[in-house]
Amino acid sequence: MDYVIEMLNIRKEFPGIVANDNITVQVKQGEIHALLGENGAGKSTLMNVLFGLYQPEQGEIRVKGQKVNITNPNIANDFGIGMVHQHFMLVEPFTVTQNIILGSEPTTKSGKINIKKAEREIQELSDRYGLKVDPTAKISDISVGMQQRVEILKTLYRGAEVLIFDEPTAVLTPQEINELIEIMRSLIKEGKSIILITHKLKEIMEVCDRCTVIRKGKGIGTVNIKDTTTNELASLMVGREVSFHTEKKKAVPGQTILEIENLFVKDARKVDLVKGLNLEVKAGEIVGIAGVDGNGQSELIEAITGLRKANSGSIKLNNKSITNLNPRKVTESGLGHIPQDRHKYGLVLDYPVAENMVLQTYYKKPYSKATVLNFKEVYDKAESLIKEYDVRTPSASTLARALSGGNQQKAIIGREVDRSPDLLIAAQPTRGLDVGAIEFIHKKLIEERDKGKAILLVSFELDEIMDVSDRIAVMFDGKIVANVTPENTNEQQLGLLMAGSQLSEAGVHNDSE
Amino acid sequence: MTQNNRLFGILVPVISVLLGLLAGAIIMLVSGYSPIEGYAALWNGAFGDAFTIGETIRRITPLILTGLAVAFAFRSGLFNIGAEGQVIVGWLAAVWVGLAVDAPMILHLPLVLIVAMLAGALWGFVPGLLKAKLGVHEVIVTIMMNYIALFITNEIIRNVLTEQETTTEAIPATASLASEWLQTLTFFSRMHYGILVALFAAIIMWFIVQRTTIGYELKAVGFNQHASRYAGMNVSKNIILSMVISGAFAGLAGAMEGVGTYGTISVMSGFTNLGFDGIAVALLGSNNALGVVLAAILFGVLKEGAGQMPTSAGVPTELVDIIIALIIFFVASSYIIRWFLLRFKKEGK
Ligand SMILES: Nc1ncnc2c1ncn2[C@@H]1O[C@H](COP(=O)(O)OP(=O)(O)OP(=O)(O)O)[C@@H](O)[C@H]1O
Ligand SMILES: [Mg+2]
Numbered sequence: 001m002d003y004v005i006e007m008l009n010i011r012k013e014f015p016g017i018v019a020n021d022n023i024t025v026q027v028k029q030g031e032i033h034a035l036l037g038e039n040g041a042g043k044s045t046l047m048n049v050l051f052g053l054y055q056p057e058q059g060e061i062r063v064k065g066q067k068v069n070i071t072n073p074n075i076a077n078d079f080g081i082g083m084v085h086q087h088f089m090l091v092e093p094f095t096v097t098q099n100i101i102l103g104s105e106p107t108t109k110s111g112k113i114n115i116k117k118a119e120r121e122i123q124e125l126s127d128r129y130g131l132k133v134d135p136t137a138k139i140s141d142i143s144v145g146m147q148q149r150v151e152i153l154k155t156l157y158r159g160a161e162v163l164i165f166d167e168p169t170a171v172l173t174p175q176e177i178n179e180l181i182e183i184m185r186s187l188i189k190e191g192k193s194i195i196l197i198t199h200k201l202k203e204i205m206e207v208c209d210r211c212t213v214i215r216k217g218k219g220i221g222t223v224n225i226k227d228t229t230t231n232e233l234a235s236l237m238v239g240r241e242v243s244f245h246t247e248k249k250k251a252v253p254g255q256t257i258l259e260i261e262n263l264f265v266k267d268a269r270k271v272d273l274v275k276g277l278n279l280e281v282k283a284g285e286i287v288g289i290a291g292v293d294g295n296g297q298s299e300l301i302e303a304i305t306g307l308r309k310a311n312s313g314s315i316k317l318n319n320k321s322i323t324n325l326n327p328r329k330v331t332e333s334g335l336g337h338i339p340q341d342r343h344k345y346g347l348v349l350d351y352p353v354a355e356n357m358v359l360q361t362y363y364k365k366p367y368s369k370a371t372v373l374n375f376k377e378v379y380d381k382a383e384s385l386i387k388e389y390d391v392r393t394p395s396a397s398t399l400a401r402a403l404s405g406g407n408q409q410k411a412i413i414g415r416e417v418d419r420s421p422d423l424l425i426a427a428q429p430t431r432g433l434d435v436g437a438i439e440f441i442h443k444k445l446i447e448e449r450d451k452g453k454a455i456l457l458v459s460f461e462l463d464e465i466m467d468v469s470d471r472i473a474v475m476f477d478g479k480i481v482a483n484v485t486p487e488n489t490n491e492q493q494l495g496l497l498m499a500g501s502q503l504s505e506a507g508v509h510n511d512s513e
Numbered sequence: 514m515t516q517n518n519r520l521f522g523i524l525v526p527v528i529s530v531l532l533g534l535l536a537g538a539i540i541m542l543v544s545g546y547s548p549i550e551g552y553a554a555l556w557n558g559a560f561g562d563a564f565t566i567g568e569t570i571r572r573i574t575p576l577i578l579t580g581l582a583v584a585f586a587f588r589s590g591l592f593n594i595g596a597e598g599q600v601i602v603g604w605l606a607a608v609w610v611g612l613a614v615d616a617p618m619i620l621h622l623p624l625v626l627i628v629a630m631l632a633g634a635l636w637g638f639v640p641g642l643l644k645a646k647l648g649v650h651e652v653i654v655t656i657m658m659n660y661i662a663l664f665i666t667n668e669i670i671r672n673v674l675t676e677q678e679t680t681t682e683a684i685p686a687t688a689s690l691a692s693e694w695l696q697t698l699t700f701f702s703r704m705h706y707g708i709l710v711a712l713f714a715a716i717i718m719w720f721i722v723q724r725t726t727i728g729y730e731l732k733a734v735g736f737n738q739h740a741s742r743y744a745g746m747n748v749s750k751n752i753i754l755s756m757v758i759s760g761a762f763a764g765l766a767g768a769m770e771g772v773g774t775y776g777t778i779s780v781m782s783g784f785t786n787l788g789f790d791g792i793a794v795a796l797l798g799s800n801n802a803l804g805v806v807l808a809a810i811l812f813g814v815l816k817e818g819a820g821q822m823p824t825s826a827g828v829p830t831e832l833v834d835i836i837i838a839l840i841i842f843f844v845a846s847s848y849i850i851r852w853f854l855l856r857f858k859k860e861g862k
Contacts, residue, residue: 307742328745337743345743350736357727359744363726371725 002029003065004162004193005081010059012045016394019045020056023219025195025212027162032184032194034204034225036237037214039406041393043197044086046214047164050056050195051083052076076445082155083164086171086432086483087343088147091142096133097122100154126507127184143294145176152183163187166196167405170432171201173293173460181207199406199434201230213237238436246442249450253472254283256319257423257454258304264315265299265392275478276313281423286445286455288469289480292498296478297458298340299425306330306336310464318422321473331360336421338413338429340458346412347400350446354382354396357415389414391438405432410441417444424448429456442468476500481486521854526567526776526797526804528850530811533840540835541680541828550826558821562625567695567702571774573813575600577711579791580798581718582759582804584631585802586651588722589755590735594765595640595655597788598662601781603767605631605666608778609674611684611771621687626768627711633764634757641756645749651756659784667780680779690773705773712806714762719802721758731755764786793841815840 005027009502012020012082019042027033028191035043042460048054050061052070060067063079070076076083092100097119106121106454107116108147131149139147148168155163169177184207198204205225215219215234221234234242237276243302258281265274273296301307304315306327315323317333325333339345347356358378366377366385382396389412393403400408409432416424426445430438445468449455459465466486474482482497538548559569579596584591607629614621639803640654674681722728733741734751741748766787771778794812798804819833843850 094801305743311531326745326747327742328747339743344737344739346740348733348736348740359733362729368726371727373724373726373729503763 003027004029004063005052005195006062006065007046008060010040010046010061011057012049012054013057014070014394016398018217020049020061020216023217024175024215025219026222027193028210029196030188030191030193031209032188032196032207033193034048034208035197035214036201036204036211038216038234038238039410039432039437040404041214041237041434042217044166044404045216047083047195047197050076051081051164069320075158077158080159080161081158081164082158082162083149084155084166084168086166086168088151090139090147090150091316092138093297094139095135096137096139096142096150096153097135099150100157101133104158116306120155120411124152125153129156129183129190133185135462143176143507144171145173146178148172148176148180149183160192162193162195163270163390164197166194166197167199167432169198169200174462177290199432199438201233201435204206204233206229215239229330231500234435237434241435242435242438242439244441246446246467248446251285251449253285253470256280256453257283257317258456259314259316259319261316263300263303263315264311265303265308266311266421267299269321272311273478274303277475279473279480281454281456283422283454284449284452285470286449286457286468287458288459288465288472290459290465290472290494290498291475293460295475295498297427297475298473300474301337301340301425301458304330304425305335329423334422336424337427338416338424339432340359340427342408342412347408349399350403351400352397353386353393353400353403353411354379356400356411357366357382357385357396359415361419367512379481385411385414385418388418390437406434410437413441413444417448420448420451420453423454423456425456425458428460429457430459430461438464454488462494465494466491474498524854526799526808528854529843529846530531530699532688532850533836533843535842537836538838540664540832540839541860544832546626546826546828552821554821554824554826554828555815555818557818557821557825559818561821563698564700564702565817567699569813570618570669570708571704571816573685573809573816574705574773574814575709575766575787576705576790576794576809577806578714578762579787580794580809581714581759581791582762582766582788583764583795584798584802584805585718585722586637586759587642587795588728588735589731590664590751591639591641591644591753591759592652593637593655593756593757593759593763594652594792595658595760595788596791597784597786598655598659599636599760600767600787601659601662601666601764602632602636602766603629604771604778604785605669605767606764607688607768608681608684608852609669610724611688612674612682614688615685616687618687621685622690622772625684625772627687629764629768630761631764631769632763633760633767635760636764637758637760638753639757641753644756645752652701656701659788662780663784664780670778670780674778681777683776684772688772688777689778690769695833703774705769706744706772707769710765711769714765715802715806718762718805722802727754735750754851763791766791768804799840 010020010023023046037043049056052072052075056502059068063411068079097115101118105238106117118128119135131153133146133149133153143162168180173178178485187194196208210222210224212222215237260277260279263274263277267273280424289297299308303310306325310323315320322330322333343429361367367374379396386393386396389410392407411467412427430441445455457469469486472484472486473480476498540547543553558565560566579600580787582596583593607625610625640651640658643649643654644651664833670681671677690707692706695704700857730751733746738748743781790812794808796806796810809862816839822828822833823830
């Protein structure tokens with residue numbers, strides 16, 4: 001059989017945990033091979049082994065039938081293996097070309113870097129695979145989706161034949177996901193092979209040929225996508241039936257919890273991004289904000305939470321103004337916030353999980369008294385949250401950095417939901433989570449709603465918005481342009497509204513009238 | 514895992530020091546001196562008799578404090594090169610209050626120490642404030658503050674504390690850390706009670722950093738300012754506070770010299786180097802309190818013992834400086850040693 005990559009009986013241990021326990025993956029030439037597994041199942045670890053970042057304790061790797069020893073990423077490159085990491089590794093002030101050639105710069109005869117030649121080559125590669133990347137643009141000026149394509153170009157420029165994508169779609173908008181899928185198809189057409197890690201079963205069904213399932217570090221098996229269904233994949237992965245639709249009672253909205261009037265917020269470049277926004281969230285309801293990325297959602301959240309100054313307008317929580325209060329005051333007025341960027345805002349990665357669990361409450365009893373921390377209380381709290389939210393970590397004293405992406409997210413969600421704030425802002429709460437965890441988180445959000453809390457959900461996943469929200473506010477160009485209910489609309493209509501169409505054009509009944 | 518890390522934390526500096534000594538031995542051999550005699554002289558210079566032991570301890574005392582100062586700032590992600598200037602103003606303040614105030618010891622001595630800490634804290638406050646409010650890099654400001662401290666202090670000694678003299682009068686006994694008992698015990702070395710102050714300060718540093726919400730915030734700000742802001746911490750306040758506490762430790766180091774070792778302050782032609790050595794001590798001690806104490810002991814021993822090497826083994830002072838520098842070099846590049854150790858562990862499996 002023609003396998004380009006074979007990983008046979010791989011075992012990789014971390015202190016206190018076996019991340020990969022005898023896993024076998026065989027990738028055929030020219031296929032898109034999915035790697036599926038719960039958060040912390042060991043997918044990233046396995047791929048880091050293939051890319052030479054980790055050394056396995058056991059097992060062997062073969063490239064085109066040859067047994068190889070990949071001790072660092074340069075050797076992986078030599079064998080034609082390239083990896084696009086979930087967290088990009090780009091130098092922001094550099095241009096696309098400078099980033100791509102970094103480490104293998106082409107030189108002229110006199111020894112100078114031949115940037116023109118590199119630019120030409122990169123332009124050619126970009127055209128060939130339909131990547132639409134401008135070689136002279138600066139990284140800090142381009143979108144997340146474009147940065148990802150730069151990472152792809154980087155691997156291609158180094159001659160990759162096998163590309164590893166670690167959760168590439170988690171950070172993309174639906175539009176960008178479609179583009180990425182096209183790119184993957186054209187890569188295959190040019191004879192490349194792809195290993196794709198994703199939690200989105202829809203994507204696997206759409207582009208993959210085969211799928212290897214991992215559960216708790218063990219290989220469960222490999223299935224042909226043609227012969228399987230989403231439900232089967234999901235139950236293989238979690239070991240039980242998963243429901244994709246969230247059961248919930250009808251909402252019973254109470255008094256207004258969050259009230260925003262005529263809000264204006266500027267971004268870092270002093271451009272108005274929120275332009276006279278009005279929004280209301282009541283107790284006992286989940287309001288979903290639907291919108292294309294970059295229409296002011298992040299600025300809106302930052303203004304509510306006190307991380308960014310509002311230029312004018314008012315924000316009221318429980319009928320008291322919280323406009324431009326500092327984050328501590330806002331939190332104490334009853335706000336919880338699951339931030340969109342978990343590494344930047346949500347966690348101190350170099351703190352143990354336990355200390356991250358009290359990030360907003362450390363100064364209060366019982367976690368500290370007269371500024372002296374009570375570690376027993378902190379750890380007790382952490383242990384109980386870890387248990388309740390199924391955060392998979394060797395221990396509460398493990399650094400947050402060592403957790404898998406999805407488990408970091410679960411830790412943050414546990415911390416925020418547990419405080420049971422009057423208003424919970426959840427920005428992309430299920431980004432990077434497996435289907436089982438998503439189901440759990442949605443249940444938790446609805447539970448909070450049923451307790452009479454107000455929930456503001458911001459998500460680029462229309463499925464999630466449609467499924468969980470009681471009311472949908474469509475955000476476009478810094479304003480809420482429509483208020484609809486999931487029952488009275490569908491994804492197509494939402495898509496049109498998000499692109500700026502009027503309600504009448506989109507054919508939707510406006511519920512706020 | 515944590516146990517493994519701790520072992521590593523100890524093993525790496527120990528190996529660094531041994532490698533440094535080895536390199537020093539090779540250099541002595543190559544230049545035609547006997548490393549055995551050289552190191553014997555070093556040992557005798559540091560521990561030879563009660564007097565040298567006393568002198569070694571008094572040399573270690575301010576190094577512990579400047580090490581703590583630099584380490585404390587490091588914990589919140591700040592590089593306090595200004596410990597040097599903070600030492601100088603602390604020294605000046607201690608002697609000044611020692612001379613100016615008349616009070617019984619029980620009031621006078623604590624007052625002297627507190628004012629020295631306040632002076633150092635003020636010298637740390639300025640760069641902290643500029644960093645927090647205007648984003649000016651603390652390295653630049655602290656370097657400039659060092660010169661300001663040096664020249665202002667010299668000016669004050671000449672024109673305020675004395676009339677164009679280079680050294681002030683000695684402080685009265687009520688303001689002094691010197692102890693006749695310790696001196697007789699050590700054949701009249703200049704050892705003083707300051708070592709107790711320094712060790713106590715190390716305990717305080719450990720407690721603040723590891724056990725209090727203050728330390729929790731300072732470290733969080735050092736690791737991730739965005740997350741700290743998200744969590745409701747006041748980042749500016751923490752930056753300033755970190756520099757202030759750091760400066761207070763350094764100011765106290767100045768007091769050790771002012772009212773412990775010398776009892777006076779003299780016009781300085783250059784820096785004391787106590788603050789700069791504190792940087793190396795902090796690095797060597799991996800920025801934690803116990804590590805700093807151990808590193809300061811090593812530094813004090815090397816510096817004190819080195820004094821003997823030219824006289825009894827004929828090794829020139831320049832070579833002694835090179836050997837000390839080599840040890841620091843190996844510690845600073847401990848990354849390489851760490852890498853080898855990891856390699857070794859894996860092969861061993
Ligand atoms: N550097 C590390 N040190 C210690 N433990 C680690 C390290 N990296 C990963 N782990 C542990 O290994 C396990 C597998 O992690 P991995 O990142 O491979 O999961 P994953 O399948 O990619 O999950 P996710 O879908 O959440 O990204 C987790 O339990 C994690 O805590
Ligand atoms: Mg992962």
